Amino acid sequence: MDHSLDRRRSARDWVVDSVAFAGSVALGLVIFDSARTDEIPKWLLDLDYLSGLLLCLTLWFRRRWPIQLAVIGSLVSIYSETGGIAGLLLFVTVAVHFRLRVTLYLTAFSMLCLVAYSFVRGTDSLVTNMITSAIVYAGAIGWGLYVRSRRQLLQTLRDRAERAETVAQLEAQQAQMRAREEIAREMHDILGHRLSLLSVHAGALAYRPDASTEEVAGAAEIIRASAHQALQDLREVIGVLRAPVGELPQPTFSDLPALVEGSRRAGVPVDLELDAPGTLPDHVGRTAYRIVQEGLTNALKHAPGQPVTISVTGAPGNGLEVEVSNPAPQRPPGVGQGLIGLKERAALVEGKLEHGRTPAGDFRLAAWLPWPA
Incomplete structure (x- = not known):
C-alpha cells in the first residue's frame, strides 16, 4: 500500500477531489438522463439515481477506505449507471495506491458484477459490454500504474536527496572534528616545546638566587626569545584556523x-x-x-x-x-x-x-x- 494515503489531505488533494466529485456528478446525471428510456421498473431507476449520487459522495472518503469503497462501487454498478464514473474513479484510486495483484482481483470482481448488470438491466450486448469494460479497466490500470511508478520515483529521489544531505552533514562534521584534532595537535606540538624551555629557565632563576648578573641576563634573554617565538607560533596557528587544514604551518x-x-x-x-x-x-x-x-x-x-x-x-x-x-x-x-x-x-x-x-x-x-x- 502507498503510505501517501496516511498523510493529511493537502490543498492539491482538495482540488482533485472537488473536480472528481463535480465531474462524476455531472456525467452521472447525463448518463442517468439517457437511461430513462430503458425498459426497467421505476423503482430501479430511482434506486439507480440515489445510489449513483451517494457513490459520488464517497469520493471524498476514497483515500481513507479505497478498497472497501471500490468494492461497494462495483456492487452498485450491478444496477446503477449514474454511479459509473464514480465507481471508475474509485477503481483508479486502488490501482494508484495498491499493488497490481490487488487491482487485478478487483478487476475480476468488477467483471463479474458486469455480468450481473447485464441480467439486472436486461441488456442483450453482454459480449460488447465485456470487451468495452475490459478496455476501460485496462486503461485505468495502466494509468494507475503510471501514476504509482511516478510517485515512487519521486519519493525515491526525495529519499536519496535526504540521505545525500545527511551524509554530507556527517562528512562535514567529521571533517570539522578532524580539523579540530589536527589543530589541537599542532598547537600542542608547537607550543609545548617552547613553553617547556620557558619553564626550565624560569625555574632555574627561582632556584638560583646566587646567580650572577650575566647568568640572570642570559636566562632572561632566552626566556624572552622563547616567549616571543611561542607568540609567533601561536599567531600562525590562530591565523590559519579558518583556512583548510592542509595550510597549517608545518615543519x-x-x-x-x-x-x-x-x-x-x-x-x-x-x-x-x-x-x-x-x-x-x-x-x-x-x-x-x-x-x-x-x-x-x-x-x-x-x-x-x-x-x-x-x-x-x-x-x-x-x-x-x-x-x-x-x-x-x-x-x-x-x-x-x-x-x-x-x-x-x-x-x-x-x-x-x-x-x-x-x-x-x-x-x-x-x-x-x-x-x-
Missing part, C-alpha cells in the same frame, strides 16, 4: 638541526646522530620532526638538565629509525596527549612507535617510519 625534516640547536642554547645537553642521506617524503619527515620535538619536550618536563641522546638514521628502502632517550625520572610519567598523538601520527604514515623504560633505566622513545626506495 620539515630539514628543520630538525635547528630544533636541536634551540634546545642546546637553552642549556639542554643534546647529542644528535643524524644519518639519513636522501630525500624523505614530506609527511614522513614531518612525523620524524614531531617525534624528536616531543622527546625533547618530555625530557625538559620530566628530566630537566639531563643529557638527551637523539638518533635519526635510515635510507630509502630500509625506512627511517628515530630514537630519543634520556635518564628517566624516579616517578615514571604517565602517557599524555603528546605520546598518544605521536602514535596516531606514526600510524597515519604506516609506521610504528613505542616508548618506555630501558633495562639501563633510561626513558626511550623510538619509532620506525617507512621510507620508499
Whole structure:
C-alpha cells in the first residue's frame, strides 16, 4: 500500500477531489438522463439515481477506505449507471495506491458484477459490454500504474536527496572534528616545546638566587626569545584556523638541526646522530620532526638538565629509525596527549612507535617510519 494515503489531505488533494466529485456528478446525471428510456421498473431507476449520487459522495472518503469503497462501487454498478464514473474513479484510486495483484482481483470482481448488470438491466450486448469494460479497466490500470511508478520515483529521489544531505552533514562534521584534532595537535606540538624551555629557565632563576648578573641576563634573554617565538607560533596557528587544514604551518625534516640547536642554547645537553642521506617524503619527515620535538619536550618536563641522546638514521628502502632517550625520572610519567598523538601520527604514515623504560633505566622513545626506495 502507498503510505501517501496516511498523510493529511493537502490543498492539491482538495482540488482533485472537488473536480472528481463535480465531474462524476455531472456525467452521472447525463448518463442517468439517457437511461430513462430503458425498459426497467421505476423503482430501479430511482434506486439507480440515489445510489449513483451517494457513490459520488464517497469520493471524498476514497483515500481513507479505497478498497472497501471500490468494492461497494462495483456492487452498485450491478444496477446503477449514474454511479459509473464514480465507481471508475474509485477503481483508479486502488490501482494508484495498491499493488497490481490487488487491482487485478478487483478487476475480476468488477467483471463479474458486469455480468450481473447485464441480467439486472436486461441488456442483450453482454459480449460488447465485456470487451468495452475490459478496455476501460485496462486503461485505468495502466494509468494507475503510471501514476504509482511516478510517485515512487519521486519519493525515491526525495529519499536519496535526504540521505545525500545527511551524509554530507556527517562528512562535514567529521571533517570539522578532524580539523579540530589536527589543530589541537599542532598547537600542542608547537607550543609545548617552547613553553617547556620557558619553564626550565624560569625555574632555574627561582632556584638560583646566587646567580650572577650575566647568568640572570642570559636566562632572561632566552626566556624572552622563547616567549616571543611561542607568540609567533601561536599567531600562525590562530591565523590559519579558518583556512583548510592542509595550510597549517608545518615543519620539515630539514628543520630538525635547528630544533636541536634551540634546545642546546637553552642549556639542554643534546647529542644528535643524524644519518639519513636522501630525500624523505614530506609527511614522513614531518612525523620524524614531531617525534624528536616531543622527546625533547618530555625530557625538559620530566628530566630537566639531563643529557638527551637523539638518533635519526635510515635510507630509502630500509625506512627511517628515530630514537630519543634520556635518564628517566624516579616517578615514571604517565602517557599524555603528546605520546598518544605521536602514535596516531606514526600510524597515519604506516609506521610504528613505542616508548618506555630501558633495562639501563633510561626513558626511550623510538619509532620506525617507512621510507620508499
